[in-house]
Amino acid sequence: MDTLQLKETCRRIRLLTTECIASRGLGHIGGSLSAVEALVVLYYDVMRIDPAFPGMPGRDRFVLSKGHSGPALYAVLADRGYFDPSLLRTLNRPETILPSHCDRNRTPGVDMTTGSLGQGFSCAVGLAIGSQLQGDQANIYAMLGDGELQEGQIWEAAMLAGNRGLDNLIALVDWNKMQLDGLVEDVNGIMPLADKWKAFNWDVIHVPDGNDVEQVRQALRQARDARNGRPKVVLLETVKGKGVSFAEQAGVNSHNMPVTEQMYLQAVAELT
Amino acid sequence: MAEQIDMRSVFIQELASMMDADPRILIVDADLAKAMGTLGLYGGYRERIINVGIAEQNMICVAAGLAAYGYIPVTGTFASFASRRVCDQIAISVAFAKNNVKMFGADPGITAQLNGATHMANEDIGTLRSIPGLVICEPCDAASLRAAMREIIYADAPVYVRLNRKAAPPVYQDNTPFRLDEAVVLREGRDVTLYAGGIEVAEALKAAETLSAEGVRAEVLDVHTIKPLDVDTVVASARKTGAAVTCENHNVVGGLGAAVCQALAAHCPIPLEFIGVQDHAGEASPIDYLIKKYHMTASDIVDAAKKAISRKQIHT
Known part of the structure; x- marks a missing residue:
């Protein structure tokens, strides 16, 4: 895909994500929209996957450790052909395949069950070790929230990955600077962020605009292709609620907010 | 002849034997490889052992990831850290996510002895028993552990x-068949049932001998698997005897006694007495001291059995 096609895909994914959440009237829209460019680059450019064969051995895996951003991942998976996009309107409905947080046993294409923050990243380290043991050359991608970095288990996992030199593991931090209770730096700051990862023996790639699809693509390709005996973290400076004005304006309050069908129509008008 | 061998050696021998035959089996340690005995396997299986250091939550989730990649990971740490410390990791990344990790918790209850209260898991069963899909078991001797290992490793469930x-103390003969889902009637009787687990199985058998000398016929069950409970066998014995004592090396809140009580309340309510830790913290002391202080000896079981029987007579 060229840059324009990726941008167009991001636009479509934002609409599908907003539609998905609006169909239920409430959801984690802020952290879903901030992650769109990274998800699109992963699923349309960087990862080795086959939507027709979700269980393909040796495929790349993606763990959405910030599991509450499920709606954005569901939009990507549906758009990529893992399931019928009409199902996006079943978010959190009884017997849905699309629960608020990711469930590997419920949704085609979801590689790990997440939602209890910190755990998905640890599981991704296990996947990366498993891939190295099998020698299948798969890459394991894990997206973390910046607030999620406050979980102690993240650093248990980071230490192990750094010490084992898991160069098939790529972490992405959706660094939108906000968490449920306020600004990350106000609640319990994570700075200096790059230095933390470096101190855990990770290579750090800083992306000044994590909502610029070309910057994201270059960073993720670089991380994927450098099999140098060290894990990589891509720090994506993003905007919570990116691309949909009511979500961006809600700021911290966009973490989990009401989204009506009327608001969805407003987003449609903005994005088309 | 039954084996006179420490159970850790059985655990390691069986694990090594299965690892030889099945490359999917991996060990995930958290700096207790010496204590668990897995250190002895590091030479022969180095690349199949992942020691995450002192990070039990990471251990469980790394193992979950390995299970998702098609492996059969075996984790080991002390029972307190294998349960309390990692409860949410087991609930979400293992059980809910259906990643079949095999988790060994060493030194349950008063067998922690000199390590004391912090290491004395009197609530591991209670902590984990309400997690759906998890199998919880406690083989009581070397022969039954040897027989159980294959069932544990190949169960289509986290254990x-x-x-x-x-x-x-040997309870079973070597090569006794063992099924995770079947409680074992070790001794038949008609007057009272002793439902026992772990180190309390041997105490219950001793108690049954004492009771027998006094003309009381006690039935003894080894309820090695607390979840899923073999309700049929548990209830059948209660129907036969009409009174019972649960005997466990665990808090009487949330453990074997609670599980048996729930089954009997639903299917066959009878007088029940509860031997075990009476809802208090552990402490550092030798096991022969603690088993007396906490009233978990064969003699205590005898007294509890008589009390249960006396209540039966009042009830009928």
Whole structure:
């Protein structure tokens, strides 16, 4: 895909994500929209996957450790052909395949069950070790929230990955600077962020605009292709609620907010 | 002849034997490889052992990831850290996500002895029993552990195993068949049932001998698997005897006694007495001291059995 096609895909994914959440009237829209460019680059450019064969051995895996951003991942998976996009309107409905947080046993294409923050990243380290043991050359991608970095288990996992030199593991931090209770730096700051990862023996790639699809693509390709005996973290400076004005304006309050069908129509008008 | 061997050696021998035959089996340690005995396997299986250091939550989730990649990971740490410390990791990344990790918790209850209260898991069963899909078991001697290992490793479920590392009094003959889903009637009787688990199985058998000398016929069950409970066997014995004592090396809140009580309340309510830790913290002391202080000896079981029987007479 060229840059324009990726941008167009991001636009479509934002609409599908907003539609998905609006169909239920409430959801984690802020952290879903901030992650769109990274998800699109992963699923349309960087990862080795086959939507027709979700269980393909040796495929790349993606763990959405910030599991509450499920709606954005569901939009990507549906758009990529893992399931019928009409199902996006079943978010959190009884017997849905699309629960608020990711469930590997419920949704085609979801590689790990997440939602209890910190755990998905640890599981991704296990996947990366498993891939190295099998020698299948798969890459394991894990997206973390910046607030999620406050979980102690993240650093248990980071230490192990750094010490084992898991160069098939790529972490992405959706660094939108906000968490449920306020600004990350106000609640319990994570700075200096790059230095933390470096101190855990990770290579750090800083992306000044994590909502610029070309910057994201270059960073993720670089991380994927450098099999140098060290894990990589891509720090994506993003905007919570990116691309949909009511979500961006809600700021911290966009973490989990009401989204009506009327608001969805407003987003449609903005994005088309 | 039954084996006189410490249970940790059985755990390691069986694990090594299965690892030889099945490359999917991996060990995930958290800096207790010496204590668990897995250190002895590091030479022969180095690349199949992942020691995450002192990070039990990471251990469980790394193992979950390995399970998702098609492996059969075996984790080991002390029972307190294998349960309390990692409860949410087991609930979400293992059980809910259906990643079938095999989790060994060493030194359950008072077998922690000199390590004291912090290491004395009197609530591991209670902590984990309400997690759907998790199997919880505690083989009571070397022969039954040997027989159980294959069932544990190849069960299509995550399993938490209470592992007494030390030599235990032999209860079973070698090569006795073992099924995770079947409680074992070790001794038949008609007057009272002793439902026992772990180190309390041997105490219950001793108690049954004493009771027999007094003309009381006690039936003794080894309820090695607390979840899923073999309700049929548990209830059948209660119907036969009409009174019972649960005997466990665990808090009487949330453990074997609670599980049996729930089954009997639903299917066959009878007088029940509860031997075990009476809802208090553990402490650092030798096991022969603690078993007396906490009233978990054969003699205590005899008294409880008589009390249960006396209540039966009042009830009928």
